[in-house]
Amino acid sequence: MKVLPALLLSALCIVTPACSEEGQAKTVVHKEAKAAPLHQQYRQWHDVCLQGDMDEIEKKIAQFEAQITANPKDDLARAYLGSAYALKAKHAVFPLTKLNSLKKGKELMEAAVTGSPDNPRVRMVRAIAYYRVPKRFDTRPTSISDFEKLLGETAKKNSVLQKNEKQAILYYAWKAFTEENHKDASKAKSLCHKLDPDSEYGKLTK
Structure with missing residues (x-):
């Protein structure tokens, strides 16, 4: 599974009550530009997980969890975290670790899509991750x-x-x-x- 690209970070605009509609519109653009690099960062972390090194997967899981702690509404990070757990399940040695990791991954991805059902990137992460899960797990x-x-x-x-x-x-x-x-x-x-x-x-x- 391979995913995906990036945009550049823009400077923030501080809006005062006197700002024009144009200034407010620019603020929206800047906020979107600020958020965009997170997707690139998450994709890069996830690409590391795809390599199958369990130590690196654990490190990236910790980074995703830190992002969610800082921003509990970040469903894109939650979706990628869920996929990282699914990859942990794939590469783990012990059956119980596999099952628990997959269960955790599914819970996270379900929660991410429930929280942001109209975010195509969130749904994309779940769609591809669930495709790669063995059929017997009914994803x-x-x-x-x-x-x-x-x-x-x-x-x-x-x-x-x-x-x-x-x-x-x-x-x-x-x-x-x-x-x-x-x-x-x-x-x-x-x-x-x-x-x-x-x-x-x-x-x-x-």
Whole structure:
């Protein structure tokens, strides 16, 4: 599973009652720009977890937990933390550690989507993570449902998702849909390839 890119951090604007509507609008942009690098940071932490080193996974789990302690409403960090626990479950040696870590991961990802149901990045993390969980743990139906919702999001020109995020969604949607004989499997594959035929995901969906 591979995810995803970044924006630059902008300076904050302090708004006084005398600020114009233009100034207030700039403040909103600046706040969004301030938040954007967090996604890049979370993705980088998660990429470390994907390498399967248990010591590094534990370190990144601690970092995600610190982020949530500082901002309890940060559902994107919560979703990535849940996925990190799922990766801990995958790479753990002891069965009880595997089961407890997966249970914790599922609880976190469910809570993240419940808290931010309209955040496509939060839903994306759960969709891909749940696709990769073995079928016997019954996460596939939720993954399929998430991908169905995200399929429409990838078509929006004004979506917050960047191109390679959309391709990641469409690639894993294609994989999940194909395994479940879903009617939109070929559509997801075609859309993924068309977004950028020369990218890694584009080449995988020729």
